[in-house]
Amino acid sequence: MSQNLYQAIQSIQAYVYAQDKTIRKLQKKIEMLEKKVTELNDRPPIRVEKMEYKFDQLKVETLEGTLNIGLNPSDLQGIEDFSVPSQNGVPNPKERMSMFTEIENSVHRYLDENLQMIMKNTGEQLQFRVDDTYRDFILQDIKKQLPSRIEYYLNQPIQNGSTQDQHKEWIFEQMKKEIHHGVLTFLQHLPENMKGPNQNEF
Structure with a gap:
């Protein structure tokens, strides 16, 4: 009887020892x-801001880059200094703001009314049909650049004998030239697979 009790105690001890070992591991x-x-809790959180992409019915596979009107970055090479014009002939801030708004509105109207025809005529000049889906892309890209280009011309002194109205008209004409040149440059650099049929197929 005492021997069985001794074996039982040994068995319990072995079990307890095994359980203790398991508990220590856990x-x-x-x-x-x-x-x-x-x-992990001490690491700073990673935040991903909301990203939205709007392509506004642009139905092309690849359309990259920027339609530059006016000065291109490459045009700036070799130009060491842009001097600030003197105040002689430069409109005061109130007149300047009024001129800026009038010129910008005039250019917007010109774009809305004539961009489609400019693209068509430029395409004929380059002998391919221009896809209408490029219009919105070109329009928005030009409009984004207008403020800086208008500012550039407003910084030019008014020529002797010219009125402010004549100066506004001169700036408007410069903007029209830049728009035509920008559209031409953009269409000239389109990949062949993104150009429409040859002019002979019109």
Whole structure:
């Protein structure tokens, strides 16, 4: 009887020892996991801002780059200095703001009314049909650049004998030239697979 009791106690001891060993292993794993969780919590959060892409019915596979009107970055090479014009003949701030608004509105109207025809005529000059889907892309790209180009011309002194109305008209004519040149440059650099049929197929 005492021998059986002794064996039972030994068996219990062995079981308790095995359980203790298992518990110690689990405690170490828990400590390791808690440490990793703490490290992850201490890291700064990664935030991804909302991104939206709007292509406004632009139905082309690849259309990259910027339609530059006026000075291109390459045109600036070799120009060492743009001197600030003197105040002689330059309109005061109120007149300048009024001139800016009038010129911008005039150019917007010109674009809305004539861009389609400019694209068509330029396409005929280059002997291919211009896809109408380019219109919105070109229109928005030009309009984004207008303020800086108008500012550039407003910084030019008014020529002797010219009135402010004549100066506005001169700036408007320069903007029209830049628009025509910008459209021509853009269409000239279109990949062949994005050009329409040859003019002979019109």
